[in-house]
Amino acid sequence: MDEGRNRPYVLEPSAWEPLQDYIKEEPLFVPEEFEEVNYRIEGIEEGLRKSLERRDLPVFSEVGETEESKGIVVDFLAFYVPYHYSRSDWGIYLRLPKILGAFKGIVRNYGAYIGISNIGDVLGAFTVFLAYIYWHELTHHIVEDICSMMGANYPVLSRQEEEGLAEWHAFVTAERRLSLPYRPYRRLNTAIISRGIWWKIPNPGKEARRKILSAIYYYFRRDKDPIYKPIVRDSVVKKLGLLWTPVREASVRGGYAYLVDSREEVYHRVYWTIY
Known part of the structure; x- marks a missing residue:
């Protein structure tokens, strides 16, 4: 598979690879400096809580970590509730405490590698992290729509096939695109501009985004994960075909979501949850 040909709009056997095989974990901030980072991350949390509706579905307390269970998709950083599971509750649910905890770990352990030199860089890194999460979860929605168009029940892919595809799509798209699409960006970016610091946020260039994504890759040890390794398998191409x-x-x-009320775009179905 040729990872150099990765194009998110074309489905072909490929894999996303980080910049290098090993990144040394080099803490950037001494504890006193990290207090300021924590303050800014608290601002991000405050903004997300205000801009997104909180919804804690009963099923969230019943499912295990990173396991597909009870008809929904369970990822470490988010849930995807298919409309095949619930016409009223379907959508993307950001697992806010886990997202913020993971981001703190990435900044603490890989800040030097990423090249963070100020608080604005921290916020810029978060925009990439949030985009990565969104694109991953959107992939589950895309696959569900393809299943509906094929007249098949969701899911049609194995967990390994779908999560590998979702990670590939997330890394490739977050690397190529500077930001989220405009409509979800208006809502999700509220967190980034909280506390009057919007003017300090840099727009990470492609190389900076690739470094941030490489740090994410190694923080979650995707190279060691048989389920979440970012790869498009031959079997996925055969199953999804030209509909991707x-x-x-x-x-x-x-x-619009296929077979769902046309007034309900997926962008309007992004929530946050405490689970």
Whole structure:
């Protein structure tokens, strides 16, 4: 597989690879300096809580960590509730405490490698991290829409196939795109501009984004994870076929969920949860 050909809008056997095989964990901040980082991250949390509706579904307390269970998709950083599971509760649910905890760990352990020199860089890194999470969860929605168009029950892929695809799509798209699509960005970016610091946020360039994504890759040890390694397998290409490109493009641009009320775009179905 040729990772150099990675294009998120074309489904072909490929894999996303980080910048290098090993990144030395080098803490950037002494404890006193990290207090300021924590303060800014608390501002991000405050903004997300205000801009997104909180919804804690009963099923969230019943499922295990990173296991597909009871008809929903369980990822470490978010849940995806398919509309095949619930027409009223479907959507993307950001697991806010886990997201913020993981981001603190990434900044603490890989800040020097990423090149963080000020608080604005921390916020810029978070925009990339949030984009990575969003693109991953959107992939589950794309696959569900493809299943509906095929007349198949969701899921049609194995967990390994779908999570590998979702990670590949998340890394490749977050690397290529500077930000989220405009409509979800308006809501999710509220967290970043909280506390009057919007003007300090840099726009990470492609190389900076690649470094941040490489840090994410190694923080979660994707190279050692048989389920979440970012790869498009031959079997995925065969199962999803030519439908990936048009359905993905419709989802990225704000297309409607298949067989769901046309007034309900996936962008309107992003929530946060305490679980």
